[in-house]
């Protein structure tokens with residue numbers, strides 16, 4: 474296995490000094506190491522993968538140097554626009570090393586949202602005429618030579634080059650800087666409290682990552698079916714627009730969107746769309762733990778972002794920020810009687826159970842049950 478600190482030292486020894494990306498669980502050891510060793514102005518966790526590449530392009534324009542962009546292969550869709558219309562050799566020809574975590578690699582078991590993405594990752598790179606190398610477990614000397622070859626080819630061609638990282642390549646890395654709890658609850662406790670306040674007719678669209686997993690497990694614990702919940706297992710950042718599409722077309726049903734701060738930041742332009750459509754039956758709940766908790770806890774700018782002011786300026790009608798159990802319960806009971814769109818920001822700590830499971834029903838069953846429940850309303 475590759476020591477992430479050694480990998481970082483190899484890169485910095487070859488003048489890679491600027492890093493930007495959206496975190497991925499497969500890259501977690503390397504990203505934790507960057508978080509510990511790179512000063513904040515040279516490591517920017519971006520809103521989405523395309524934004525990370527644009528930031529990196531700006532760095533190159535300002536310095537002439539080669540930046541590194543990192544992402545999970547789920548983020549290739551967000552990356553491709555600036556990849557092909559900004560950094561591509563036929564446009565501005567910007568040198569950049571792009572490190573991609575390879576979820577859903579053929580032959581390895583993974584969740585449904587990673588299957589097609591994983592199968593087509595290398596084909597997509599081929600189709601876009603992008604040079605790539607699949608990172609192999611190598612000794613440090615070997616790795617130094619490999620990275621030197623890749624970086625010199627990037628500089629010679631002045632264009633992007635991918636490094637695809639399979640599962641389990643990096644050794645563990647213990648992050649030195651760790652978050653201290655600031656708030657009363659973790660996400661799972663807050664989700665349980667909120668679900669307890671909802672009625673049999675209320676429907677939920679939950680965001681990507683552990684939010685959906687915790688919601689699924691809570692229904693199981695309660696002995697309830699999963700038919701009220703649409704679990705957005707992939708498509709990070711889009712849960713609130715799925716919820717909006719439902720809210721517009723089922724005006725007699727209250728639609729709750731359980732969102733994450735990282736997910737909202739990823740496609741924040743969606744908030745003014747909700748505010749302008751003005752669905753009275755839409756209650757948007759952001760679980761703000763200031764991090765991409767589901768993929769390793771890398772920080773977002775969530776704790777420093779005033780989501781309430783943004784939602785207000787976007788046209789939301791009701792705005793609440795809650796921290797304690799009592800505030801959550803009282804606010805839910807109050808807001809469900811009002812006309813939306815409403816935003817409730819739940820300020821929470823990082824953290825999740827180590828034994829948290831994954832949905833055991835299929836995505837197809839989830840969709841069918843959810844649609845059946847909505848029918849005839």
Ligand SMILES: Cc1ncc(C[n+]2csc(CCOP(=O)(O)OP(=O)(O)O)c2C)c(N)n1
Nearest residue numbers: 547548682709733734735736764765766767
């Ligand atoms: C487009 C895209 N980029 C990255 C990922 C990997 N990913 C899955 S969950 C997640 C973090 C989500 O953060 P947030 O919305 O704040 O929720 P939290 O995990 O903190 O509850 C990331 C980065 C993804 N699934 N899709």
